[in-house]
Amino acid sequence: MTAPSAIAIRTATSADWHAIAALLAASNLPLEGAQEHVAHFIVGEQHGRVVAAAGLEPYGDAALLRSVVVDSALRGQGIGALLQHELAQRAVAQGIHRLVLLTTTAAAFFAKRGFRTITRDAAPATMLASREFQGVCPASATVMLKDLLPVAVLGAGPVGLAAAAHLLERGLTPLVLEAGATAAANLVSYGHVRLFSPWRYNIDKAAQTLLEAAGWRSPDPEALPTADELVQHYLQPLAALPAIASALKLRHRVTAMTRLGTDKVKTRGREHAPFVIRAMTPNGEHTFLASGVIDATGTWNQPNPLGADGLPAQGEQAAREQITYGMPDVAGAARARYAGRSVLVVGSGHSAAGVLLALAQLAGEAPATRIAWAIRGTSFERIFGGGANDGLQARGELGTRLKALMDSGRLELHTGLRIQSIERHGSKLRVNGQPGSKPVDGIDEIIAATGARPDLSLARELRVHNDPWLESTSALAPLIDPNEHNCGTVRPHGHAELAHPEPRYYAVGAKSYGRAPNFLMTTGYEQVRSVVAALAGDFAAADNVQLELPETGVCHIGIAGGESGAAACCVKPVAASGCCGGPAPVETDACCVLDATAKAQGKAGCGCA
Known part of the structure; x- marks a missing residue:
């Protein structure tokens, strides 16, 4: 971000106070308590005159953003946004992870810049004793918070890159950590496979908006791409966009996650502690801090073994x-x-x-x-x-x-x-x-070709609640159970079903389904839209989960495979109570529920095959 013409930004000094005070007074902004924090202000100068200012009041790892003001003759040129950006960078360098502000008129303005509304008592206790909270600003003022640390996205596959696009759309900063040498490395490994789903189901809307702004043209929406074509014509161009490329770190394999300064047992202060993410990088082990985690690492690299009991068969490792x-x-x-x-x-x-x-x-x-x-x-x-x-x-x-x-x-x-x-x-x-x-x-x-399972070791030090059978979140498990559902009968779901006891941690995409084989790429896109909206504090949008699929679902060959097929003899499995009673239990030799029942009674079957 560059300064408008002839605007220079520098750290304020005590000699700037009178100019800062004049700007504040002209904009009817409070002066109380500002002068004592002038050392934490920055100013914008034009032709030797202070024409803009912004300041912080630090409170531990959080700071109160106050007094963002620009001379009335220079408004509308992006100077205020520039000051906020510079102040945020300086705050991070000082170990500040969160900015809080109070506003009576500009909540929508700040929401577009990554701030989310919080309750007054959610602000740091020491900050609540500040003059702004104690009467300078009215009790009716909106309290907003912005995390200065990025949201970590683990995995740069289709769903991970879509998450990054949604974060950017919300004014949040992504940090995308990809284990492979290229984006969508898993898809590259089976690039020869042609997908069942046409292009219109394989492109995320937020990603498409970013791409089209850069001149990208969408492929024929009804054509069926191979995995390689999906990478070349969609995911690689998306990963190459400057806003995403600057956030993408390749050959960064995440090995563990926790909360800063605390372990799994400690509760006090946990919600506000940043996530600590350990990764092996080309330069050795590195630690990253993040305000939230979207785990889109998938399941492809953890294939199910050949053994029928879920363990490798005897001799499998040797062979x-x-x-x-x-x-x-x-x-x-x-x-x-x-x-x-x-x-x-x-x-x-x-x-x-x-x-x-x-x-x-x-x-x-x-x-x-x-x-x-x-x-x-x-x-x-x-x-x-x-x-x-x-x-x-x-x-x-x-x-x-x-x-x-x-x-x-x-x-x-x-x-x-x-x-x-x-x-x-x-x-x-x-x-x-x-x-x-x-x-x-x-x-x-x-x-x-026996399917795959998630790697749950990454979140060992986080408070997660997985279903004991499927290893998805507990709330999601009944919706995706392959004994009851195929890909077409899983109803739309979002942040509420994907949430864990660990605030701001979500597993999405194929990993969110655990061992269930009926995941859809387009379902993953809707998951991350909802999750990112929740991370941004827009719970109305997060709760408004919508997904349109053909009645038979949209499965593909490459990453939804497993021991259970996805299509039953009744080809409109809209719900478990459909024409054939829904898909048959996985462990039965039947095409649907009625077929399984008939065979259990000694009959030949339901007769619909």
Whole structure:
């Protein structure tokens, strides 16, 4: 931020008091208590004359912002905003983390500059004894607070960058810490995957506003991008915008978080203590301070193990060189690893389906390629989904193509395989299920498309309340339980459902869903809009959560995969009481609730598949 023409800003001295007092008096601002804090004022000079001033009254790690005044002939030129910016920078350098002000007429003005309204008793106790609080300003004055420390955003994926855009829109300062060497590093790792959802669901509105202001043009809203195209045409341009690029720190892997000067047990003063964030950086370990944390680290780097009991199967670690987790580019960059080999794909979600179809393409070019597919259940109805009736054509086609591949006999099927151990026999692997089940022999490579889980260790020293089953927040768990919901039946939710006992800490995006596989990128965008509004103190906007989705939901192949498929035979699962009673429980071999009930009664099923 640069000063208007011929305006010079400097620290005030006692000799400036008369000029400051004249400015205050001309603007009907109080003089009481100001002179004794003149050493904490700054002034703006033009042609040797003081034409603007602003001051602070420090109270520990907080300060009272008072007396921001500009000569009436020079107003409207941004001088007042410049003074506030300079004063804030000096305050941070002095160890001040919060600014408080009292205003009777300018609440809307300050709200646009990152201040939020607070109750009078929420101000620091020592500040409440100041002259401004004790009568200089009327009791009806609005009390506002601005955190001078940035809001830390952990992760520079789609949801993390959207959070940064919303923070900027609210006048707040983001600090984006990304473990990878580039923004959206996880998406880059499966850039070959084409998403189910068209562009219109993949672009955040606040991010779009920032991009369009810089001349960016949105892709065709109905086109289906690959993950790589999403990065190249949207996320990289967003990360390159000066306002975001200046806040983005790459190769910064967050390792832990806590509150400054306190541990998990201490309560007194906790709410106002800054967050301490430890990160490994290219220059070693570094500590950052933040006023809030938006954890968008996702789950992609914590894949679920192959073991059916949630732990790595016996021998899984020893066989790691022959196991790939996620969605390798089997027909492209990783072709040499899989061509002509015996490959076992484990999983029953969209990730597994995409890998199997790509392997079939590879086998057409390299006929010696053996494709084995293992799932825990015995039914394929949930996996194949709604076909031509699916609300999203690409997702429906995936199930249809997978069914055709299975019917062709080109897949070696292993149903009901609940993996217990992996044994090495020479260069080959044997995958064993529960006692009595047939093992899968002669495997060269395993692709584990079994979903992912969050890393909860980062917040160990924070007060979090996670659901014991899903590892999402407790309030969100009933809304996303995959035993009751797929991606299309999860109702909109925001800051209230994402909040933890730790004030101003939120996990968002895929991480907010814990182990539930039904997360949607567009849901993440609405999450961060609501969360940022709450951090800014605009709870009316934060509570007004809205989200429009196709009736069948908008899942994609890459990061929503897991053991549970997302589409049921009834392709309009608007609610659990839908035409087929809603999606079937995850552990049943059924396409919907009515199908599960019918089979439990010894019948063939509901008949809707």
